[in-house]
Amino acid sequence: MTPLTPADYDAIRLSLQVSIAATLLSLPFGFAVAYLITFVQFRGKVLLEVLINLPLTMPPVVVGYFLLLLLGRHGWLGSLLDEVGIRLIFTLKAAVIASAVVGFPLLVRSVRIGMEGIDPQLINASRTLGARWPDTLMTVILPLSIPGLVAGSSLMFARSLGEFGATIIVAGNIPGVTQTIPLAIYEYAASPTGESMALSLCLVSVAISVIVLFLHETMAKKAARSD
Amino acid sequence: MTPLTPADYDAIRLSLQVSIAATLLSLPFGFAVAYLITFVQFRGKVLLEVLINLPLTMPPVVVGYFLLLLLGRHGWLGSLLDEVGIRLIFTLKAAVIASAVVGFPLLVRSVRIGMEGIDPQLINASRTLGARWPDTLMTVILPLSIPGLVAGSSLMFARSLGEFGATIIVAGNIPGVTQTIPLAIYEYAASPTGESMALSLCLVSVAISVIVLFLHETMAKKAARSD
Amino acid sequence: MRLSMKTAKSFGEFTLETDFTVEGQRVGIFGTSGSGKSTLVAILAGLVAPDRGEIVLDGVTLFSSDNRINLRPEQRRIAMVFQQHCLFPHLNVRNNLLYGYKRCPAEFRAVDFDILAAVLKLDGLLDRGVTNLSGGEKQRVALGRAILANPRLLLMDEPLSALDDTLRFQIIPYLKSVSEQFGIPYLFISHSLVEMRLMTDTVLAFEGGALVGQTTSEELARKRMGQSAVGYINLLELDGMTERHGMCVYCWKGGELLLSVGNRDTVSGLFELSSKDIILFKKHPEAISARNLLHCTVIGLFESASKLGVELKCSEGTLVAEIVPEAARELGIEQGSVVYAAVKASAFRRLATNGVTRAEPPCQ
Amino acid sequence: MRLSMKTAKSFGEFTLETDFTVEGQRVGIFGTSGSGKSTLVAILAGLVAPDRGEIVLDGVTLFSSDNRINLRPEQRRIAMVFQQHCLFPHLNVRNNLLYGYKRCPAEFRAVDFDILAAVLKLDGLLDRGVTNLSGGEKQRVALGRAILANPRLLLMDEPLSALDDTLRFQIIPYLKSVSEQFGIPYLFISHSLVEMRLMTDTVLAFEGGALVGQTTSEELARKRMGQSAVGYINLLELDGMTERHGMCVYCWKGGELLLSVGNRDTVSGLFELSSKDIILFKKHPEAISARNLLHCTVIGLFESASKLGVELKCSEGTLVAEIVPEAARELGIEQGSVVYAAVKASAFRRLATNGVTRAEPPCQ
Amino acid sequence: AASLKEVINELSDNFAKKNASVKFIKNYGASGALAKQIENGAPSDVFISANLEWMDYLKKKNLADVASIATFTYNTLVFAGKTGKASSMQDLGKLERIAIGSPKSVPAGEYAMGAFKKAGIDKQLEKKLVMAKDVRESLMYAERGEVDGAFVYRTDALQAKQAKILFTVPQDLYPRVTYPMSLTVTGSKNRDAAAFFAYLHGDDARSVLTKYGFATK
């Protein structure tokens, strides 16, 4: 196995940054959306569901392309941000957004499965004990959703670690700036001589995900114990 | 919007075939693996978990590359199959396998979240009533896992519909044979004139996933009613 | 509390129709399994919306289909002891107990946590999770959680069904005292006539979703006396205990009573005496094993099933005895008759009257 | 059934230690809340593995830490009525009931589904899902499911706690008859001494995880007589009913008895009579409201708490009456004394003896 | 274009050595993706494309500095595979599977298809073609023996370990493979970018390109 170059270490650091940021950023939104879909009746619910699942159905490259259209200089959001001096594309932020968008449906789905298993009588109990909706949300639904959140965020983290298609479009493939592990692997693999380097990076990626898996399992076990 | 060409219809048909086949094929395995991880204690469990989650962590292209190594003419499994006259690579079967492998971690994770929510006393109850493990599995654990299975297979189906990276490597991009929607989109998008065609196909893909989403929601609701 | 409830709620073939107004702090709900008791309290708590109708509690409209009012559960301040407990699986016993307490406006927080935990015998379990508790332990946590919410109205759905008698009769007086002390009215569901008699004044009786009777628990006890295993329960306040020949002698407003129960520390207390445990004589009986013989006047008679309730007055005290009509005819018992009532010393049963009860070795 | 169990199981601070051998078809388990009753039956069913020890049921070793034997639950054919019901949420009532039945080897399938559903009053609910059943309905499904499994041993963890008295006393004789007819022994957990006395012969008493006594339910009833609200329960087989002055006159082997309960169709049956409801006289009492006066001989005396149990023989019948020691001294009651026992007609309580019971309007 | 990675890396390193103040930010990707990125505001100064199509696209959108558009280099189409499989276009009929880039999205594939047509063997090969995502993927198939050979650029084929160049496709069968380059409109205002752009025209650049197998004329 070939030793890693400084650029590879950069890629590893960037990948970790992106995955962690994307996961943490998405957690509250994922929880909120799963809650809306599971417990609240409102018009346009189906639309929301479709919207969330879109990034799953489309090839990541297409997602990336749409994100580029949205966040680019002439994009609906990009032009607004441009005015206040914020540029997202070709920055690590764009990579984070790409990972977050692509992994979001996975997160939401996991949290939903967990939420749907909550006994509605527990929610009833908390309300008769004086808890308003937001209170019940934080003290009953949230803690009982932890297994789903843990599972969902581990899916999301892993997915972010492997996200390539959307990232390369909105963030570019700039070594040391936006080149994450998958992008680096792509570059190595593009040349017949880079194969072993690509493999090394692959193994790093696997190792990271194993560690994260362990952490999550431990967290899930802790959450399962009530005392 | 540009009208679809016969090749596009082929791509749609192929995509549906691949997604349906991949989902149906994976369901029993997904259930079995989720069951093993949730309920059975055995050595090498962590290894199994890591193995299943691998395709999530790695960019799909890399997954495709490993599949090629495995299933190719000189691959470990491919050479065996070659002897009995089966060739997978560059066929629709390879596309199905690619989709199945990439979507498998999503399926397993969903089923697991559902399974972990099953009250262990129900399993105890069935066993005191004379049910052996396989019986309990089919009559208690399976029906109570249906929400997880439904959610997981809808994730998997959507993921298959959008699968590009691994498919293009192991199945090639052969119009009418292995060119699924994402691959067709990729081709259209590669040339400046194909943009609107790419968009049309994207919309088709979204429409399919909306329909599937509805079907799944309906199924999940039916499964939730106990009477 | 003044509760008026005129609602209808259907589940498939089952319909619960209620139309009553009830006043009082201690209301019982009585009825066979599946008669709609749990549904009724769920409607009151705001967990199930009636199909139509109106609910008014102490002048506040909780629900009205005409005026489109439906107060949310947390606005009603009605706490509930769920039949299936419904404890929060992610919280330990202490935090389950404190869930409602913490959410109760500070000015209403009155119930003392430590006393409650001690009476419910939960003090040793506070840091345990609730998933592995025993059935009775779970039930006590559910009860404690609702009480600590210091609600405006407390709904209790068979809150004592999983408890042994000792514990049950220690908890009942506590419940009563909490309700009195802090002015918390309650609705109490139970299949036990004894609990009903001890815990409630007014009783609503349900059958197959319909209210079949509203009566005082006194009336209910009289009506059911004929069918009940324990008959009518006389409640006697006794005090001034002294010992004689190793037995306890108490003062009752109807005279001196000899009891085989009691406790050297208990100089006073509430005791129960079943109507079945009183035998009437027209003449003073001789050589009788019963230790108490009261000289009484019959001040009333009522019928229940095929039995006759005889209201007796012994100086300042009153008692209800139960006899068969034939005996009344034969003995010539009628309003104004003078009779001797024989009661065994062992027929009395002491009910603890304050939250913390001491061990109770018998008198001797 | 012959069950010997010498096991230990700890949960944190709580330890359940069992060391007993019990023989008989009807075994009771008695103890305060949290004393380890549910844990005991879970161990027997194979759901909780003891830390160490040995369990032998009818010569078959179910568990032995020394020989590394631990039969799986489905190999034990021990069905259980769970305290928290544990119904299958995805099956309707019928399929919940039939779950064990279908898995029972055909040669053991004996219990009749239709009769069971009728006795448990579940016949109208068979196609309902179980999630929305009332508490008592759930409990009956749990009970029916276990019985229909036609097990080698039936474990019942407070199976009647959520039921009203009418239903409870209709189900009890059915349970007994099923057990007798099909030879299914059972372990029965209850907090009710009445149920215990009716359902069981041998009783194991637990306290804080330790076996504190193994006795017959007869003995337990005598021992607890002093503390119990219902005293000792005499069970009397009565038959040959005739009517007199609108009351029922039954033949008992100890003589004729006048009852205010019963039913014109019921020419025979099992009745209960509390020891508290018997008053003893040395001389024939005059003008007494009690309708039955039996001439008896004292054949035995036993003490319980501060009370005295008096075993009486009236021709062929025996009864236990309860008096205080002072009364015994005063009346000079001792072995061999001749006394009159007064019993009110209303003191008897009929227990249905077959599964399907009819409505029971009183005699009159 | 991604196929230029090594060349551009070397050229930019060389240039940076001489001009210490210049810092390179390189973005490798498919020509189409790069063009779209520039269109949506990617802050780039120099654009090198693998085909003329995307250069025209940017020209039309007024994003490329028209005056600067020039040819960076040329490439030639070859057939690479295990030795002995084929030695001319005519031998292709005997083969089982042939990898080409997807004609619609990969210029090399498009050129190969054109060559088949011109050579009159397109019908014969129709069922044997495996369309790859890009040139590197076609070459990988050839390397692993999944196909008998692949139509790839000479520069790629030279890096292969297993596969050898079996024959070069006659230039009369396909148009010349041209890599155009240009300064973007923003790049034309950047002095360093202009300097580098000029450097790309120079002899230094030519010798490096030759080293990697590109044709410079």
Ligand SMILES: Nc1ncnc2c1ncn2[C@@H]1O[C@H](COP(=O)(O)OP(=O)(O)OP(=O)(O)O)[C@@H](O)[C@H]1O
């Ligand atoms: N899995 C467990 N982990 C920890 N403690 C446990 C567990 N199971 C039971 N216990 C404790 O062991 C004691 C005995 O429990 P068990 O359920 O056997 O009581 P029980 O006699 O059935 O009581 P009840 O009449 O209230 O149902 C209780 O204090 C209970 O909290």
Ligand SMILES: Nc1ncnc2c1ncn2[C@@H]1O[C@H](COP(=O)(O)OP(=O)(O)OP(=O)(O)O)[C@@H](O)[C@H]1O
């Ligand atoms: N959500 C529901 N859907 C359908 N039927 C219901 C629902 N809730 C209750 N029922 C039915 O309504 C009837 C009354 O139920 P409820 O729980 O109020 O009875 P209960 O008086 O509390 O009985 P128990 O003493 O057995 O607890 C029962 O037959 C029950 O099956």
Ligand SMILES: [Mg+2]
């Ligand atoms: Mg109920």
Ligand SMILES: [Mg+2]
């Ligand atoms: Mg228990």
